[in-house]
Amino acid sequence: MFAARGYSGVSMRHISQAVGISAAALYHHFPDKENLYLEAMAHAFTDKAAGITAALEGSGTSLERLERFVDSFTGLMGDDPDFRALLQRELLDGDEIRLKLVAERVFLGPFQAMTALAEELAPECDPHMLAISMAGLVLFHFETAPVRRFLPGGRPEHNDPKIIARHVTRLLSRAFGDG
Amino acid sequence: MFAARGYSGVSMRHISQAVGISAAALYHHFPDKENLYLEAMAHAFTDKAAGITAALEGSGTSLERLERFVDSFTGLMGDDPDFRALLQRELLDGDEIRLKLVAERVFLGPFQAMTALAEELAPECDPHMLAISMAGLVLFHFETAPVRRFLPGGRPEHNDPKIIARHVTRLLSRAFGDG
DNA sequence: ATACTCTTACTTAACGTTCGTTAATGTTGG
DNA sequence: CCAACATTAACGAACGTTAAGTAAGAGTAT
Numbered sequence: 104m105f106a107a108r109g110y111s112g113v114s115m116r117h118i119s120q121a122v123g124i125s126a127a128a129l130y131h132h133f134p135d136k137e138n139l140y141l142e143a144m145a146h147a148f149t150d151k152a153a154g155i156t157a158a159l160e161g162s163g164t165s166l167e168r169l170e171r172f173v174d175s176f177t178g179l180m181g182d183d184p185d186f187r188a189l190l191q192r193e194l195l196d197g198d199e200i201r202l203k204l205v206a207e208r209v210f211l212g213p214f215q216a217m218t219a220l221a222e223e224l225a226p227e228c229d230p231h232m233l234a235i236s237m238a239g240l241v242l243f244h245f246e247t248a249p250v251r252r253f254l255p256g257g258r259p260e261h262n263d264p265k266i267i268a269r270h271v272t273r274l275l276s277r278a279f280g281d282g
Numbered sequence: 283m284f285a286a287r288g289y290s291g292v293s294m295r296h297i298s299q300a301v302g303i304s305a306a307a308l309y310h311h312f313p314d315k316e317n318l319y320l321e322a323m324a325h326a327f328t329d330k331a332a333g334i335t336a337a338l339e340g341s342g343t344s345l346e347r348l349e350r351f352v353d354s355f356t357g358l359m360g361d362d363p364d365f366r367a368l369l370q371r372e373l374l375d376g377d378e379i380r381l382k383l384v385a386e387r388v389f390l391g392p393f394q395a396m397t398a399l400a401e402e403l404a405p406e407c408d409p410h411m412l413a414i415s416m417a418g419l420v421l422f423h424f425e426t427a428p429v430r431r432f433l434p435g436g437r438p439e440h441n442d443p444k445i446i447a448r449h450v451t452r453l454l455s456r457a458f459g460d461g
Numbered sequence: 462a463t464a465c466t467c468t469t470a471c472t473t474a475a476c477g478t479t480c481g482t483t484a485a486t487g488t489t490g491g
Numbered sequence: 492c493c494a495a496c497a498t499t500a501a502c503g504a505a506c507g508t509t510a511a512g513t514a515a516g517a518g519t520a521t
Contacts, residue, residue, distance in 0.1 A: 109288055111288065111291045115506080115508085116505080124470085124471070126508090127472075127473080127509080127510095128470070130507095135508075191370065191374060194425055194426060195288070195367060196288070196291075202429045206429050206433055207432065210433060214433050218434060229435070229449065231435030231436055231437075231440060232445075232446075232449045235422060235426055236422070236450070236453055238426075239419055239425070243418020243421060243422060246370070246418070247417075249373060249378075250384065250385050253382045253385035254389060254393050254410070255393065256409060261408075261414075270411045270415070274412070274415055277456075277457040279456070295480080303496090304497070306482080306483080306484095306497085306498075306500095307497055309483080311496090
């Protein structure tokens with residue numbers, strides 16, 4: 104619900120109704136709405152990054168690991184749209200404390216592996232920026248899904264994680280493959 | 283205010299206080315909150331795309347136009363953070379009608395020019411997907427600004443539109459520059 | 462086995478605040 | 492004088508939250 108409607112778009116009564124208990128009963132389990140939200144986020148974000156990091160840290164050439172990363176990342180975003188929405192809402196609404204927490208607890212591991220891969224792929228490039236570019240290249244295709252259908256050339260298959268992965272892999276391979 | 287806090291995070295009384303009139307007076311100018319929001323959006327989105335389209339449709343080689351597009355797009359996002367935030371909020375919260383309206387009124391022009399450029403750059407590539415990739419490559423650097431400072435290698439200059447533009451241009455040139 | 466308490470999980474009812482919105486009423490410049 | 496623009500006051504609904512009470516189960520002494 105937070106993924107779909109945002110923090111202030113979901114009331115305690117909405118949640119209670121969805122769970123099947125009274126609104127007051129929620130306060131038996133969570134001290135207040137903010138803590139409920141934080142625990143929901145912590146639950147949604149737990150173990151999401153493990154697969155990504157594993158794909159990046161496995162064996163193989165840098166191009167093979169790049170392809171595995173893109174496959175793993177697109178797969179994650181395709182499988183869990185709520186995770187992606189929560190993430191992007193947090194980027195818009197999260198205060199300093201929450202963003203720092205998410206950065207350290209969720210992003211740090213995979214991001215370090217991504218920068219390491221970035222340095223292998225393009226040593227003359229800023230690894231931080233290249234890592235961000237790789238992630239954005241994937242994420243934006245999911246982020247724009249609801250509007251792309253109204254843009255010329257938009258087809259349902261463009262929302263298929265496999266198709267997105269192939270496109271992104273090809274693009275990045277062209278840039279860094281024959282380095 | 284809608285860019286910073288979202289639709290349900292801003293009340294009519296908040297707006298009235300910011301404008302310096304009573305909440306009731308707002309209803310002299312707008313029939314209700316939703317229409318006020320829609321007019322605010324329409325205002326924020328007006329003429330935003332003209333510069334992008336111009337950059338894409340000018341003269342020069344495809345690589346030159348690519349560079350001009352990236353410069354123009356990063357400049358726009360750097361100059362008007364509210365526009366970017368509203369755009370991303372709309373992608374999260376916008377219903378079908380609103381998204382279709384934004385797609386046709388704001389995105390269609392530049393997106394068509396982007397797909398045309400994409401076809402020149404990489405005829406064997408899906409132009410729709412490549413256009414999205416070009417946009418995402420730029421936007422994600424702005425979107426992640428608040429969290430990148432907590433990630434390794436993050437430096438303030440990474441938020442500089444010029445630096446972002448140079449990075450993205452180089453990346454895309456590597457992919458499509460040498461045929 | 463019965464009666465007792467204690468804890469856990471829940472209920473209904475209500476608190477005070479804020480929400481979007483409307484009604485009725487000034488104020489004011491052309 | 493009148494249309495435009497503002498005001499104050501209030502409406503009912505929804506908000507987050509709290510208080511007080513209840514039903515069910517576990518553990519334990521009698």
